[in-house]
Amino acid sequence: MDFDAVIHNGILVTVDQRMRIILKGWVGIQAGIIRAVEVSLPDMAPPDARLTIDADGGIVMPGLVNTHTHLPMSLFRGLADDLPLIDWLNSHIFPTEARFINPDTVHRGTLLACAEMLLSGTTCCCGGYFHEDAVARAVAETGLRAVLAQGVIDFPAPGVPDPTKNIVHARDYARRWKGLNWLITPSIFCHAPYTCSDGTLKAAKAAADDLGLLFQVHVAETRFERDQSIKEKGLSPVAHLDRLGILDQQTLMAHCVWVDDADIATISRHGCAVAHCPESNMKLASGIAPVTGMRSAGITVSLGTDGCASNNDLDLFGEMGTAAKLHKVATFDPTALDAASVLKMATIDGARAIGLADRIGSLETGKQADIIVIDTRAPHLTPMYHPDSHIVYAAGRADVRHVIVAGRPVVRDRHLLTIDIEAVIDRVNDTARDIRSSIDGDAE
């Protein structure tokens, strides 16, 4: 077989059904698809290919899948920290969004976010925001794979001043992008049951269903949301969404921090997936989602970073380590969420949560070649007894050396090939200067 690209001399952490680890192997890629995942025979040269990547004994694994984020919010990284949620939103995030979010700033913020994700080994992300056309155009420039949703909320939003038009906006966006770009899958994102009416939630879900797309929604992020829902509707947020009939296998619920056993049973029964964002939930003091309980109930739980404003980065290596440790201490069980489980959450379960498990999430023949190579020749990765443990507990974003999406090299030797990062940093710094001036002006 003729390969377009071959990655050899690596430890293959396949994340296949048997969680096979091949201590010395190679991967062959043809037309963007993985066509071989093989053990290297002694003294065998790697097969011929137009592009040969030597993993130098490092780890070769599927790219990470970030299933919950808001890309343009990279503009607000560290703008306001250590504040109560309401103060943070109402005094900082919402006013800054109203003033500075437009298609141009969204475009530059998205490029910055994609640069950060690609450099840190994330090859696919899922999320939503406003001006999503601009988001999708920016992502398409970078070579990242993404499921991208136009946000729906019953308040005036950037680009959607009239909330009665929110469904139309979202549907039009999704129609435009459906089938337009192989790497971009449109989606529809209802902000939350407490910011969207029953009618909006049902209409948005119907629009997603009409187009066969993923429906996303923030659910039960805070205790306040859960308590308010019970007080006003007599139902938990999950039970409320269930009553509206919008829970099914094409629904991805972000957060699910405040869910009880009945909610977990409901989510499991409908086959919804949950995007778990441990660092955002910790930083905003929202709570600790019952991840081990949800997984035991058979729910697909994936990982997400959330937006940069509440994290403050888009680093799935960080989320893996945090998730693995957080749920051990939360359950007082050091065997909870072992390394292999967390590795699945960040790869194949992420792919499953966003409806792409047939295409990505593992190193298996027939799948898209979304692959990262980790440089393990570093003090903090020495020695190495178990590669999967190292991925979760010791490796970091900066150890990602090469990144390929759909067979296309996008990061080589830690350098972005598809983004002029110096220009993007300068453009984002220009926007940040404007934001800072406006804040300083307000303070005077």
Add this chain to the structure above:
Amino acid sequence: MDFDAVIHNGILVTVDQRMRIILKGWVGIQAGIIRAVEVSLPDMAPPDARLTIDADGGIVMPGLVNTHTHLPMSLFRGLADDLPLIDWLNSHIFPTEARFINPDTVHRGTLLACAEMLLSGTTCCCGGYFHEDAVARAVAETGLRAVLAQGVIDFPAPGVPDPTKNIVHARDYARRWKGLNWLITPSIFCHAPYTCSDGTLKAAKAAADDLGLLFQVHVAETRFERDQSIKEKGLSPVAHLDRLGILDQQTLMAHCVWVDDADIATISRHGCAVAHCPESNMKLASGIAPVTGMRSAGITVSLGTDGCASNNDLDLFGEMGTAAKLHKVATFDPTALDAASVLKMATIDGARAIGLADRIGSLETGKQADIIVIDTRAPHLTPMYHPDSHIVYAAGRADVRHVIVAGRPVVRDRHLLTIDIEAVIDRVNDTARDIRSSIDGDAE
């Protein structure tokens, strides 16, 4: 004034009493001491010096202080994860220590740990282990500053087969190293109240006091330890140590996870410091230390990584981010442990906890020049509204570009100047191969 070295064109995060941040400044160093911390005047060239380091607009800050670790355990990084504590210790760590820990392996493991710490911005560490002579010799080769203790435990230990000799060993070690090397301060480390008799604890503390040295002890790490202490002695671990009269300002207590209000009052009254190890406590499912409560009681709480076997790295940037987020979610208070507080814990409070606050922990004239420079020109650090927030919530170990200890450059452009890291990695991998073979052999 003639400077040996000048670091200029940086954002100075001083961690001085006023937490001053100088947005464009320079630091002058003479004979290893900080002699100037100044605002750069427009169009002013940096002062002349034999060595001029351009921070390129990055952050210049005091080196991080890791106040609890066991350096040679880097050899066991990721050897066994996701296990119950007793199984982990008895079936993996203790047998491997008994078989493979000797002065030679301790030396190579320590060099590896120092390489990891220096590269990640830690300029001073504090901890203890066995064969501490070999540890101290290795640390001295690397240029890292350290407080290093010989361990005391009432069981046969590496290098101390007869536990009745444990105090003699520790005292002899401490005497040898007192005043021997400007960067190495000896100390004595009693393992824990549940592994050391009352007599051993008192004798070890007396030996430390005789020599005017820091006394270290693990305290109340697990609920089991606390419950057992109450059952057997009728006292919590802290109350037990108090009754023995060994709590004072020269006592550093590691962990303190299971301490109640009375314990906190006791610790505060005696002026002991607490080394908080959030990631180790999470990974081993020990619990969440009441850090906000201890800080409110006026206790100096510093940060530590613990040993590599339970973490699995020596990364204080990781610990800062984890501590800041963990205590927010643990207290449901997003304002808890703000960025500035955590930054202090990792620097000046760390220095205070180990008795070196007059020498290190901040950028102030008269202090030792233990300084790191962070490269902020990266997607994940763009934009930057608040430098202190970025240090805690967005920066990572790999962003450390230059490191100076006592005025001596030890890392330059991310490369170690004092350690042949390739040789160290090879030597550690040799030891790891032996360990792996013995495990595989046992399994057959």
